[in-house]
Amino acid sequence: MRIRPISGALGAEILDISISDGLTNSETATIRDAFLENKVIFFREQKLTPKSQSEFARIFGEPDIYPFIRGLEDTPEVTEILKTETDAKNFGGSWHSDTSYMPEPAMGTVLYALETPEFGGDTLFANTAAAYDALSVGLKKALDGLRAINSSDHGYKGGRAAGMARLDAMKGTFNPAAQSYESDHPVVRTHPETGLKSLFVNRSHTVRFKGMTEDESRGLIHWLCDHIIRPEFTCRFQWQPGSVAVWDNRATQHHAVNDYQGQRRRMHRITLKGDKPN
Secondary structure, three states: OEEEEOOOOOOEEEEOOOOOOOOOHHHHHHHHHHHHHHOEEEEOOOOOOHHHHHHHHOOOOOEOOOOOEOOOOOOOOOEEEEEOOOOOOOOOOOOEOOOOOOOOOOOEEEEEEEEOOOOOOOEEEEEHHHHHHOOOHHHHHHHOOOEEEEEOOOOOOOOHHHHHHOOHHHOOOEOOOOOOOEEEEEOEEEOOOOOOEEEOOOOOOEEEEOOOOHHHHHHHHHHHHHHHOOHHHEEEEOOOOOOEEEEEOOOEEEEEOOOOOOOOEEEEEEEEOOOOOO
16 A cells, blocks of 8 residues: 655545455554545545445544435435536535534545546645645634634525535435524634644635624635635545545535536545534
8 A cells, every 4th residue: 555645735645455345454544544644535446336435434434414415225325426418517516615514514525436527527625724824823813713604505596405406417316305504613623633723614605704794704704715725725636437535524625626518427425424613
C-alpha cells in the first residue's frame, strides 16, 4: 500500500490495495490515519457491491440513512446518485459540507463510481482548516463564538425534497415525506479527533448568523465561502469507474462539477453519522 498526495492543500491517493478483500488491522489503521491527515482519500480500480461498500465505510464511522433520497432495497444506507444524458442539473453541484443543516451533520462520506462520463464530472474539494488558519488574528477573534443557521431548504424552491424531485433521473427515489431541517452550528468548529479548527459555513446551506438578519449576514458569509475555495486550499479529483473517495465533512467542502451535459454519471454514496459540532 502506497499513499500519494495529489495536492499541497489536501487529498491523497492510496494505491496497491483492494478494499473489498478484507483489510488487516494494520491496513485499516494506516487508511484511517491517512484520512485524518489528508482529509480526503481516493482509491482506484475497486470492485464494490453495496454491501462491501457499507462494510468498508464502517472503518471510518457508522453509515447513516440520508433523509431525502430512498436508499437501495437491501442496503438502505446506500443511495444512488445518477445523472443521465437528458438531465440538465446534477446532484451536489455547489460548494457544501454534507448535511450541515442536521443537528449532528455527517462526519464523512464514501462515494463509489459505477459509471463516469468520457470527460468532465470531476469533484472539487476544499480544506476548511487551512482556510481558517489563513485568516487574520482579528477576524478569528470576530468569528469566535459566532453561530450560523443552516437550512435544508436553502436554495430549493418549495423545499429540499421538492428540489430532489426536479432531478429527472432521481425523481423516483426522493422521499416526499422528508421533513425540513434547520440547525445552528459554530462558524468555527473544532475537529473532535485532530483538534484542528475549521470554518463551518457553506454557500448551499448557511442562511444567516444567529441573532442577525440575512441581509446583515450575507456579506461576511459570502466572503468566507469565497475564501474557503481559494485555489491554494483545494484539490480536484477525476473519476473513473471503480474510483472511491472518502472525505471528512468536519474539515472539508466539496463541489460536484456539472460539465458533462449529454453524458451519464452513476455513483453509490454512503454518509456517516456525525456528532454535534463544537
